[in-house]
Amino acid sequence: MSQDGTLKAKLGLDVFKPAREPHILIRPGMERDPRLKKAVLACPAGLYSEDGNGAVTLSIDGCLECGTCRIACGTEVLDWNYPEGGTGVQFRFG
Amino acid sequence: MEKFEVIIVGGGLSGLSAAWTLAKSGVEVVLLERGDYPGAKNVTGGRLYTRPILEYFPGLLEKAPLERPIVREGATLMAGERHITFHYGDLEYSRDPRPSFSILRSRFDRWFAEEAENAGAMILPKTRVDDVIREGGRIAGVVAGGDPLHADVVVACDGVLSLLSEKAGLRGPGGSRDHAVGIKEVISLPPEKIEDRFNLEKGAGAAHLFVGEATRGKFGGGFLYTNRESLSLGVVVGIRDLVEKEPALAAPDFLDDFKKRPEIAPLVRDGETVEYSAHVIPEGGHGGIGPLCGDGILVAGDAAGFALNLGLTVRGMEYAMASGVFAAKTILDARAAGNYSRERLSRYETLLKGSFVLQDFESFREAPRILENPRFFRHYPEWLGAMFHDLYDVPAGPKKRLFPTLRKHLSFPELLALLGDLKKARKL
Numbered sequence: 001m002s003q004d005g006t007l008k009a010k011l012g013l014d015v016f017k018p019a020r021e022p023h024i025l026i027r028p029g030m031e032r033d034p035r036l037k038k039a040v041l042a043c044p045a046g047l048y049s050e051d052g053n054g055a056v057t058l059s060i061d062g063c064l065e066c067g068t069c070r071i072a073c074g075t076e077v078l079d080w081n082y083p084e085g086g087t088g089v090q091f092r093f094g
Numbered sequence: 095m096e097k098f099e100v101i102i103v104g105g106g107l108s109g110l111s112a113a114w115t116l117a118k119s120g121v122e123v124v125l126l127e128r129g130d131y132p133g134a135k136n137v138t139g140g141r142l143y144t145r146p147i148l149e150y151f152p153g154l155l156e157k158a159p160l161e162r163p164i165v166r167e168g169a170t171l172m173a174g175e176r177h178i179t180f181h182y183g184d185l186e187y188s189r190d191p192r193p194s195f196s197i198l199r200s201r202f203d204r205w206f207a208e209e210a211e212n213a214g215a216m217i218l219p220k221t222r223v224d225d226v227i228r229e230g231g232r233i234a235g236v237v238a239g240g241d242p243l244h245a246d247v248v249v250a251c252d253g254v255l256s257l258l259s260e261k262a263g264l265r266g267p268g269g270s271r272d273h274a275v276g277i278k279e280v281i282s283l284p285p286e287k288i289e290d291r292f293n294l295e296k297g298a299g300a301a302h303l304f305v306g307e308a309t310r311g312k313f314g315g316g317f318l319y320t321n322r323e324s325l326s327l328g329v330v331v332g333i334r335d336l337v338e339k340e341p342a343l344a345a346p347d348f349l350d351d352f353k354k355r356p357e358i359a360p361l362v363r364d365g366e367t368v369e370y371s372a373h374v375i376p377e378g379g380h381g382g383i384g385p386l387c388g389d390g391i392l393v394a395g396d397a398a399g400f401a402l403n404l405g406l407t408v409r410g411m412e413y414a415m416a417s418g419v420f421a422a423k424t425i426l427d428a429r430a431a432g433n434y435s436r437e438r439l440s441r442y443e444t445l446l447k448g449s450f451v452l453q454d455f456e457s458f459r460e461a462p463r464i465l466e467n468p469r470f471f472r473h474y475p476e477w478l479g480a481m482f483h484d485l486y487d488v489p490a491g492p493k494k495r496l497f498p499t500l501r502k503h504l505s506f507p508e509l510l511a512l513l514g515d516l517k518k519a520r521k522l
Contacts, residue, residue, distance in 0.1 A: 007346045010279070010370035017130070038337040044277045044345045044372035065135060066372035067255045068275040068345070071333050075267050082128055082257070085239060086220030090134040093280040093324070093369045094199030 007046050011062040019087035022060040023080075024069065030077040031055040042072040064089055098124045100425055101236055101245040103223045103258050105132025106199075107411050108395025109251030110206045111418025112425075114154075117213035119426055124245075125207075125215055126238055128222040133203030135253075137373040138411060139276060139317050139328060141301055142202075143194045146450045147412045150419045159205050160195035161321040162299025163187065166292070169406060170357060172306040172316070173479035177357050188298065196299050196319040196326065197411070198280070223252070226262050232389035232434070233262055247434045249392045249421050251414075254374045256384070256397035264393065265384040270334040272378030272462075274314055277349045278328030280321070281365035288320050291361055303406065306475030308352050312339050313466055316352050317408075318361070327353065327362060330375060330408075332466070345372075375410070376401040379462040380455040386446070387439040392421045402454060404461055404522070405470075413451050420445040460521035467515060477503065 030036055036056045039048040045062045048069065065088055070080045082088070100116055102109045105127030116123040129135040141164060144155055167182040187193060207217050218238075227235040227242055235244035236258070250258040254273070259265045285296075292300040299320040308316030313332030318325060329348045336345060343351075352358060375396075376382050382399040386392065394400075395414035402409050424442040428434045446452040484499045 006350055010346075010367060013367060013369055014371070041342060041344050042275070042333060042337050044275060046344060046346055064370075064372045066137075066275060067253075067374040068333060068372065070255060071268055071270055071273045071275075071374055072337050082222055085128045085222040086130055088135075089371075090130045091137060091200045091369065091371055093201070094133055094136045094138065094203070094371065 011045055014064075015090045015092060016062070017087045017090060019083040022058075023083040023088070024058060024060060024063065025079040026056065026058055027077055027079050031057070033077045035073045036077045038072040039069040042068045044068060095244055096241065097244040098122055099246050099429065100124070100249065101126065101243060101247075102249045102251055103236060104251035104253060104395075104397070105129070105203060105207055105217065105219070106136050106251060106253060106395055107203065107206070107414040108397070108418035108421070109249065110203060110210055111150075111415040112249050112251065112394060112422045113215040113217070114151075114206070114210040114213055115419050115422035116425060117210055117215035119422075120214070121425070121429065123215050124243075125210070125217045126221045126223055126236070127207075127217065127219045129219060131204050131219050132207035132217065133200040136199040136203055137276065137278065137371045138197060138199050139278070139319060139326060139330075139408065140197055140199070140411065141194050141319055142197045142411045143407075143409060144412070145191060145193050147415050148191060150416060154209065159201050160197055161319075162196050162297060163192040164194045164196060164301045164319075165298045166294065166300040167406075168300060168302035170302065170304045171475040171478055172304050172308050172355070172357065173475045174307055176479040176483060178475075178478055178482055179357070194301070196301070196321050198321055198324075198326070223258060226258065226391070233391040247390055247392065247425055247428065247439070249394060249425075250397050251394050251418065252397050254376050254396040256393065259384060259393050259397055262388055262391050264388055264391070268376075270337065271332075272376065272382045274330045274332045274375045274377045275336065275345060275372060276328055276330045276375050277345060277372045278326055278370070279349065279353070279367045280369040280371075281325045281327055281362050282323060282368045283325060283362075283365045285323055287364075288323075288325065292320055294320070303408075304352075304357070305405075306471060307355070309335075309348060309471060310341055310343060311468065311472030312336060313468070313471060316358075318358070324368065325362060325365060327358070332377065333374075377403055377462060379403070380459040381462065383455060386443050387436055389436045390434050392424060392439055392442055394418050394421045400451065400455075402458060402461065403465060404458060405465055413454075416449060416451050417446065420449065420451070458522065464518050464522060467518070469511070469515060477508070
């Protein structure tokens with residue numbers, strides 16, 4: 001991503017409370033599914049990236065819980081849930 | 095066994111409106127919110143149009159922590175090299191009842207939750223709902239944090255994705271054609287700077303929408319709202335266009351590029367970004383409204399698909415608040431009859447149809463199909479921009495006559511296409 005430094009700085013402004021487990025998982029075997037690649041462009045936090053072998057990985061830290069990846073990719077490739085209560089992003093302005 | 099009369103899932107505007115209304119009527123109501131506080135997970139553009147909902151919240155909104163009353167509207171057609179902007183001001187906007195206010199949801203929803211608690215509602219934050227409880231084909235409660243919580247009726251106010259409606263079997267996951275993503279920065283600025291930059295009296299606010307290059311020709315637009323001590327600056331992009339249409343640009347870059355545009359940069363200069371947020375928005379209009387009730391369950395707010403984009407007005411929050419009130423009224427009726435069947439709860443739909451909520455969705459049934467016209471997002475801003483360029487242009491040497499200059503832009507195929515778009519827009 002072209003403006004990755006800016007994005008990391010912006011995510012650093014938000015309040016995040018750590019969860020014990022990642023709340024979104026790429027379903028096993030779906031790492032190279034074309035539907036999953038849509039998340040690389042669509043995620044407003046830039047948390048999805050494609051490696052040199054065409055496999056998509058997800059790093060959940062900084063997730064804004066917006067739901068875009070669930071809509072863009074679908075639930076066949078993503079095991080999607082909200083983080084457990086009292087964890088994840090806590091907006092102060094919203 | 096934990097048993098309540100009503101369980102509301104989600105502390106957003108529909109859930110809080112339902113909780114407030116029920117608590118005021120003496121109903122035992124518990125609201126489950128997964129954030130640290132109601133508002134912690136909620137995002138808006140945003141502005142709240144208060145006139146449609148004043149009657150449902152007697153004495154409440156007058157004291158609400160809203161940001162600024164909007165007295166000035168702005169709209170910009172943004173082309174690559176140029177833009178056309180108009181402003182609309184109206185003295186009526188400065189008189190009570192004001193038509194709309196900018197709003198920050200974490201602040202507003204937190205306050206609203208306190209009001210609901212004061213009225214007698216029980217609010218349980220930090221509580222994620224994981225499933226519904228079914229008994230004999232009806233919804234009889236929810237599972238939260240591993241514990242079963244029973245209720246006579248459950249209200250799904252869990253937002254645009256509404257995992258609860260899916261678990262209850264009312265609907266499936268949403269599609270990319272019917273949803274957009276909004277991405278926003280809250281940018282801190284002193285009130286005097288806001289008032290100077292936006293030509294506002296002390297305390298008054300402005301709203302501005304941008305179409306065209308703000309989304310690189312994709313479905314959506316940019317927005318800017320003035321809050322008391324900050325600006326809400328963002329872009330909304332249709333998710334299907336975002337992932338399928340050229341140029342392939344990462345979602346965060348839309349906002350970064352928009353912020354650097356010459357129309358925006360001077361307005362946010364020296365401002366300090368204090369929060370970055372994003373949220374999915376329902377864009378399906380009437381066709382995006384899901385099932386509104388089942389046996390033992392009602393659905394309200396974004397969870398039901400209650401958001402309506404008409405280009406110049408983008409609304410969702412007042413539909414959420416009214417639908418929460420109507421869900422509560424439906425429950426009061428069902429409670430009196432001791433009957434929470436789907437048939438009894440379907441009075442909810444009757445109440446919505448008798449109000450501005452479903453009447454608006456019916457009136458603007460065709461809006462999503464008209465507004466998804468790609469010409470609105472690239473061609474028209476560029477075309478009108480080019481015309482104004484020629485009108486304003488003073489070249490070296492003689493200037494061409496105005497009529498032939500305009501005539502050049504108004505070719506037969508151009509006029510034919512324009513006529514076609516106008517014909518479709520008649521359904522608005």
